[in-house]
Amino acid sequence: MSKIQYRFKRSTALRFLSHLDQQRLFQRAFRRANINIEYSHGFNPHPRMSFALAMSVGLTSDWEYGEVIVTGELDCNDFMTRMNAVLPNGLEIISAKVCDEGTPSLSSLLEKSYYSLKVKLVPEINFERTNQIIKSYLELPVINIQKRNKKGKMVEKDIRPFIESISVNQEDDKNDPINVKMTLVYIEQQCVKPELVLESVNNLNGAIFIIDPTIECHRHKLLLKADF
Amino acid sequence: MNNYIEKNILPLVTKPITYLGNEVNSVHKTPNKDMIRFAFAFPDTYEVGMSHLGMKILYGLLNEEKDIWCERVFAPWVDMEEQLINNDLTLYGLESMMPLNEYDFVGFTLQYEMSFSNILNMLKLSHIALAAADRKEGDPFVIAGGPCAYNPEPLADFIDLFVIGEGEEVILKIMEAYRQWKKASGKRTDFLKTVAGIEGVYVPSLYKVSYDEATGVIVSFLPIVDEAPKTIHKQFIDDLDSSYFPEKIVVSYIETVHDRVSFEIFRGCGRGCRFCQAGMIYRPTREKTVPTIQSKIRALIEATGYDEVSLSSLSTGDYSEIETLIKNLVEEYEDQKVSISLPSLRIDSLSIDMLEEIQKVRKAGLTLAPEAGTQRMRDVINKGVTEENLLDTVRTAFEKGWGHVKLYFMIGLPGETYEDIEGIADLGQKTVDEYMKIDKELRNKSLKVVLSASSFVPKAFTPFQWMGQNTREEFKNKQRHLKASIKDRKISYSWHDSGVSFLEAVFARGDRRLGKVLKRAHEKGCRFDGWGEYFDIEKWTEAFAETGIDPDFYALRNRGYDEILPWDFIDTGVKKSFLKAEAIKAQEALTTPYCPEKCSNCGIMEFKEGWQCHV
Numbered sequence: 118m119s120k121i122q123y124r125f126k127r128s129t130a131l132r133f134l135s136h137l138d139q140q141r142l143f144q145r146a147f148r149r150a151n152i153n154i155e156y157s158h159g160f161n162p163h164p165r166m167s168f169a170l171a172m173s174v175g176l177t178s179d180w181e182y183g184e185v186i187v188t189g190e191l192d193c194n195d196f197m198t199r200m201n202a203v204l205p206n207g208l209e210i211i212s213a214k215v216c217d218e219g220t221p222s223l224s225s226l227l228e229k230s231y232y233s234l235k236v237k238l239v240p241e242i243n244f245e246r247t248n249q250i251i252k253s254y255l256e257l258p259v260i261n262i263q264k265r266n267k268k269g270k271m272v273e274k275d276i277r278p279f280i281e282s283i284s285v286n287q288e289d290d291k292n293d294p295i296n297v298k299m300t301l302v303y304i305e306q307q308c309v310k311p312e313l314v315l316e317s318v319n320n321l322n323g324a325i326f327i328i329d330p331t332i333e334c335h336r337h338k339l340l341l342k343a344d345f
Numbered sequence: 346m347n348n349y350i351e352k353n354i355l356p357l358v359t360k361p362i363t364y365l366g367n368e369v370n371s372v373h374k375t376p377n378k379d380m381i382r383f384a385f386a387f388p389d390t391y392e393v394g395m396s397h398l399g400m401k402i403l404y405g406l407l408n409e410e411k412d413i414w415c416e417r418v419f420a421p422w423v424d425m426e427e428q429l430i431n432n433d434l435t436l437y438g439l440e441s442m443m444p445l446n447e448y449d450f451v452g453f454t455l456q457y458e459m460s461f462s463n464i465l466n467m468l469k470l471s472h473i474a475l476a477a478a479d480r481k482e483g484d485p486f487v488i489a490g491g492p493c494a495y496n497p498e499p500l501a502d503f504i505d506l507f508v509i510g511e512g513e514e515v516i517l518k519i520m521e522a523y524r525q526w527k528k529a530s531g532k533r534t535d536f537l538k539t540v541a542g543i544e545g546v547y548v549p550s551l552y553k554v555s556y557d558e559a560t561g562v563i564v565s566f567l568p569i570v571d572e573a574p575k576t577i578h579k580q581f582i583d584d585l586d587s588s589y590f591p592e593k594i595v596v597s598y599i600e601t602v603h604d605r606v607s608f609e610i611f612r613g614c615g616r617g618c619r620f621c622q623a624g625m626i627y628r629p630t631r632e633k634t635v636p637t638i639q640s641k642i643r644a645l646i647e648a649t650g651y652d653e654v655s656l657s658s659l660s661t662g663d664y665s666e667i668e669t670l671i672k673n674l675v676e677e678y679e680d681q682k683v684s685i686s687l688p689s690l691r692i693d694s695l696s697i698d699m700l701e702e703i704q705k706v707r708k709a710g711l712t713l714a715p716e717a718g719t720q721r722m723r724d725v726i727n728k729g730v731t732e733e734n735l736l737d738t739v740r741t742a743f744e745k746g747w748g749h750v751k752l753y754f755m756i757g758l759p760g761e762t763y764e765d766i767e768g769i770a771d772l773g774q775k776t777v778d779e780y781m782k783i784d785k786e787l788r789n790k791s792l793k794v795v796l797s798a799s800s801f802v803p804k805a806f807t808p809f810q811w812m813g814q815n816t817r818e819e820f821k822n823k824q825r826h827l828k829a830s831i832k833d834r835k836i837s838y839s840w841h842d843s844g845v846s847f848l849e850a851v852f853a854r855g856d857r858r859l860g861k862v863l864k865r866a867h868e869k870g871c872r873f874d875g876w877g878e879y880f881d882i883e884k885w886t887e888a889f890a891e892t893g894i895d896p897d898f899y900a901l902r903n904r905g906y907d908e909i910l911p912w913d914f915i916d917t918g919v920k921k922s923f924l925k926a927e928a929i930k931a932q933e934a935l936t937t938p939y940c941p942e943k944c945s946n947c948g949i950m951e952f953k954e955g956w957q958c959h960v
Contacts, residue, residue, distance in 0.1 A: 131598075133355060133362040138598045145369075145596060145650030148681075156682055164682075175356055203650075205369050330356035 118155060120220060121196055122184045123213035128177055131207030136171040142208070143183065150199040155186040169223035169339065173310070178336035182223045191215070221343075227303040229281065229340040232311045235294040235333040239324045244287045244295060250322050251283050262317045276309040276317065278302070283314070294333075297326075347442045354432060358424045362598050363391040366417065366439025369596040370648060372404070373440055374414040381523060382448040383407055383415040384438045384485075388463035389456075389875065391419045395595070396603035398657065399454055399491065403512060405591025413520060416440040417595075418451075420463045420873070421470065429470055436470040445471035448485045449523065453504070455493030458852035459845060459875035461500060464489075465867040468503070475864065477505045477550055482533050488519070494547075495579075495626050496805040496912040499852050501549035502860030506540055508547075509915055510579030511612075513589055515545045538572040545580035547915070548573060554857060554911075561898055563856065563909040579917045583956060585612055585631040590641055593648040605653035605686070606645045610638055610670070614659035615940025615958075616691075617947075619727045619931055620716070620755065622804040623659055625919050628949045629958050630940065635670050639677070646683060654678075655686040662690045662699070671699055691730065697741040710749035711742050717758060718768025724934040725760055727927070735772065740779045748789025750776060756823045757801040757815035759931060766823050769796060770830035777833050794836045798827060800846035804853050805912045806919065808927035811904040814850040817843045844882040848874065850900035856911035859899070861892040918952030 127134075134142065144164050147154050156162040169182035187196075193213040200210050238247060254260075260277040281300040288296060299311050311334060315326045355361035376382070385404055387394030394400060400417070407415035416438035421429060429436060435444035445451055451473065453464050465475055473487065474480045480487075489500065490508035497507045508515050519540055526536045541548040551573035555565045568575060582588045590609075597604070613630035614623065642654055654674070658664065674685050685703045690696040690713075700711070715735050717723045723730060739750055754769050773796045780792045800820050803809045815823070820843040828838055852859065865888035873879035889896050904910065906925055913921070923946065927937060937945050941959050944950070950958055 129351065130365070130367055131362075133365070134598055137600075138362065141600070142598060144652070148650035148652065149369075149647065151647075153681075162682070174361070206367065331353060333352075 118186060118188055119190060120184060120186050120216050120218065121191065121193060121213055122182060122216055122220070122223065123193075123196070123200075124211045125181050125183060126179045126209055126211060127172065127181060128207050128209075131205065132175055132177045134172070135174050136168075139168070139172060140166070142205075143185075146200060146203050147185065149203040152185075152191065152196065152199060153188040155188055167223070169227060169341075173334075175330065175332075176334050176336065178339075180336055180339040182339065182341070184223055223341070224306055226341040226343050227306060227308075227339070228342045229303065229338075230301045230308065230336060231338040231340075232297075232299040232301065233335045233337055234297045234299065234311055234315070236297055236315065237294045237327040239327055242325050244285070244291075247285050247295065247325060250318065250325060251285055254318055254321065255280070255283060257321075260317055260321075262313065262320070264313075276314065278304060279307075279309040280314060350434070350442065354425075354428045354434070358428060359422060360391065360599055363419070364421070364425060364439065366442070368598060369650075370593040371417075371440055371595050372408045372415070374408075376414060376441065379412060381410075381413045381450070381520060382438075382443070383413055383450045383452060384418050384445055384448045385415055386418045386445075386451050386453045386464075386467060387420070387456075388453055388460040388467060389420050389873075390422060391597070392599065392601045394419045395597045395601040396607070397454065397456065398607050398609060399512070401591060401594045402589065403452075403516060404595070405593070406513060406589050407516065407520070409589075410517075410520065412524075414441070416443075418445060418467070420460075420467055423873070423879075426466075426470065435472050436467060446473045446485060451485045451487050453487070453489040453491075455489050455491040455497075455500075457875060458493055458499075458849045459880075461493075461852060461863055462867055462871045462874050464500070465503065465863060466872040469867070475867075476502050478502075480505070480533070484533075486536070490516075492623065492626065493853075495622070495915060495917065496853065496855070497547060497549065498857045498911040499855040499859040499863060501857035502864070504549065505537060506546055506548045508580075509545050509577050510917075511581050513582060515543065515580050518543050519546065538570060541570070541573040544578055547577045549857065552914070556858075563911060566909060566911075566914050575914070577915050578952075579626070579915060581612075581627075581629070581918075581953070582631070583953070586633045586637050592641070592644045594645060596649045596651070603655065604651075605655050606642065606649060606651045607655045607657045608638065608642050608645065609633070609658060610656050610661065610664050611658045614663070616660060616663070616729065617727050617927075617937050617940070617945070618716070619725070619808040619927055620758065620801065620804075621659075622807050625806050625924075625947075626917050627659065628917070628919055628947065629956065632665060635666050635673065638670060639673060642674070643677075652682060653684050653686060655688055657688060660691055661687045662696050667699070671702055675702060697738055697745065700742075701745055710751055711739075711747050712751045712753065713738065714753040715772060716753065716755055717765060718754060718770070718772055719765045721934050722758060722761060722765040722768065724936050725931045726758055727931070727936050729936060729939060732772065732775070736775060736779055739776050740783070743780045743783050743788050746787075746789050748780075748791050749793045749795075751795040751797060752776070754796065754798045755801040756798045756827070757820055759809055759812050761823075763823075763826055766827050767830045769798065769827055770832075770836075772796075773831060773836045774833055777835050792835050794833075795839060796827075796831070796836060797839045798824070799841045800843045802846050802850045802853055805910070806915075806917050806924070808924045808931060810854065810910065810924065811906060811908075811928060813901045813903040814847065816901060817847055820846070842877070842880070845874070845880055847896070847900055848882070848885055851896045852899075854911070855899045858894060862888050862894050862896075865892050916952070918947075918949040920948035923947045 155165045165186040193215050196213050197210050259275050261273045261275050263271050264274045266272045279301050281302050284298045286296040301308050319325050404415050407413045418438050437444050468475050486505045488506050489504045490512045494507045522540050537548045540546045541551055551570050553569050557564050611632040613627045615630050618624050716728045773794050776794050803812045824840050866885055869884045871884050
């Protein structure tokens with residue numbers, strides 16, 4: 118029995134997978150790759166596999182982590198080759214390592230997430246104005262948003278601590294959506310969704326960004342507290 | 346177009362991944378001008394269609410041909426439909442995303458009557474002319490097959506040609522005819538006349554139907570060209586064991602209705618239940634051998650990574666070597682955590698032992714189908730199951746720890762009385778009593794008995810094809826009476842909307858005059874009639890009224906044995922005289938034995954030269 122942690126990327130072809138779809142996909146890919154995985158014991162056995170983060174529908178990413186417990190010994194290169202041979206176009210394993218039993222779970226190691234979003238501006242707003250707004254937004258010591266908690270009640274939450282930086286960049290073609298880069302920080306495994314940050318900018322300044330599901334959201338990098 | 350849809354449309358709809366066609370084992374080819382483009386169309390949602398076995402077989406079979414690219418298309422959900430219309434886009438085949446009207450063939454599978462309105466809707470979204478008569482040179486041929494093609498007449502206006510029976514062999518003959526026709530640069534009508542000569546192909550435009558003006562019944566049904574045969578013989582494959590079955594099947598990313606490898610172990614059924622259309626039209630019974638089944642399943646699991654296999658057939662427990670098969674499969678897959686499921690089991694204790702064998706961990710709910718509440722009624726429908734069988738089975742199940750039992754029934758069966766309705770409640774009560782008799786330590790801590798009663802729909806090619814359906818009022822009274830007859834709180838009761846069943850009865854035994862109604866209902870926005878939230882009986886009622894067609898004529902009327910039925914031109918191998926004899930026996934509650942026990946001469950033995958049942 119050994120634990121394998123791996124880094125993978127997800128591109129446009131599979132960006133519409135839900136978290137559950139992706140779990141199912143990996144589970145089936147393990148079987149197709151003839152990699153035997155461990156199951157939990159008990160009434161309803163589950164495969165022992167997980168991801169550092171649940172990816173939201175629509176997200177593309179160069180940097181995601183997953184882990185799986187396999188039966189017996191398995192070389193990590195062998196793991197990568199076999200998995201990449203069976204994974205559909207749109208998912209690819211970049212690196213993998215075998216770790217000790219006691220290695221902390223991936224989700225407990227989350228540190229920072231680097232995003233890049235392609236967002237359209239509302240017609241009256243230009244790039245320069247957006248730039249100013251973001252600068253003053255980042256100077257706010259507290260940014261409260263309304264959020265539904267687990268019990269379904271609306272509560273106030275300060276998202277400022279999760280935001281490390283935001284920058285906006287214009288594409289060569291000024292008609293294209295602008296590129297918003299965001300670095301967000303995990304605090305006790307919690308963070309804020311980048312779309313929610315844009316929404317709070319809108320709430321504080323009037324409509325700036327056009328927020329709808331056609332925003333393209335991409336993760337460049339995911340930083341862990343320990344080396345991978 | 347692909348990029349535009351991916352970026353601007355799909356993010357706005359539910360389940361966007363189902364509109365991309367890039368699943369594991371989906372087939373992508375590089376098209377050239379000689380390639381035949383075939384869109385296999387399932388007139389319901391992706392989740393429903395992707396669970397369908399026939400599509401998987403034909404998709405694999407057609408794609409084996411180098412010069413054919415078979416792709417898939419499903420009924421887009423209402424949000425996607427809205428996007429297609431608002432953005433002036435054409436419904437497309439998933440794999441290549443080519444607009445549907447550019448294909449050579451659009452082939453619909455007809456699984457249930459309630460999907461007919463979706464066919465019209467999909468044609469409209471594809472910008473293909475609804476009426477076959479309005480299609481021009483260069484338009485796709487719209488073809489159809491599947492169980493509802495056994496009464497194709499309600500769709501006669503819209504479909505260029507139907508395949509009657511098992512499609513595996515016929516479809517390749519049609520493709521070959523198409524290659525020749527294309528080479529010869531023939532006209533649309535030439536192609537249709539040519540394929541009309543292929544056994545099992547029905548081209549509705551080559552036939553003329555006349556009706557009696559006073560009564561409305563058919564007086565003649567005749568071909569209008571020499572190429573079209575008077576009778577269409579359904580096609581079946583003699584040697585199922587060596588027949589084509591794909592080694593790879595498309596694996597959906599999203600959860601589908603049947604999210605597993607579904608493997609067909611035999612075709613046909615010799616039980617002869619009189620209400621069951623599948624049991625008649627899929628005759629004769631043909632089995633695959635244990636080694637074939639095992640090796641094909643092995644390949645499919647390797648190719649898909651599924652963790653569940655379901656052994657499919659009309660009555661899985663009737664497979665001659667079922668115990669060996671299950672034992673072998675359990676042995677092979679126990680360590681690999683691949684589970685085996687058995688749908689369509691009959692009621693006997695043997696089944697429980699088998700279930701125990703395959704479900705060593707989980708005791709999911711147990712579903713049984715006595716179909717009727719009294720022995721007399723079960724004899725009428727020739728469901729060869731006794732109350733004792735049922736109670737033995739539930740007792741065994743309760744002893745082994747099951748606690749949730751669902752019993753399926755039909756109401757509105759021929760000759761039904763209120764006593765038969767009360768019998769359903771009684772059977773539920775006796776099931777509860779069996780549970781109570783078992784030691785508290787042994788039995789499951791909670792008990793739930795669900796009685797589910799659907800409204801009976803008489804179908805073509807069954808002994809009940811002449812019978813009028815109950816009225817909606819009768820159904821309502823029977824449902825009310827059943828509900829009142831249930832005394833125990835451990836029993837719950839569920840039923841189906843009789844409006845849907847009524848419409849199903851109209852189309853199941855309708856003729857080509859219904860095309861007008863279908864078109865009218867489509868114009869009013871009817872689609873997804875099988876989905877409770879979209880079924881609108883008001884619109885249908887208006888469509889009947891506006892086209893001057895009386896639905897009761899089709900659903901409620903008792904038909905004479907000498908009447909020409911709309912589907913009489915099809916020969917399924919089971920003789921009409923046999924069906925009539927069965928209908929008469931039903932009136933006296935006389936049963937007919939299971940085929941392997943005694944041949945009742947249904948006609949299938951003489952139907953095809955060289956065919957012999959049970960050898």
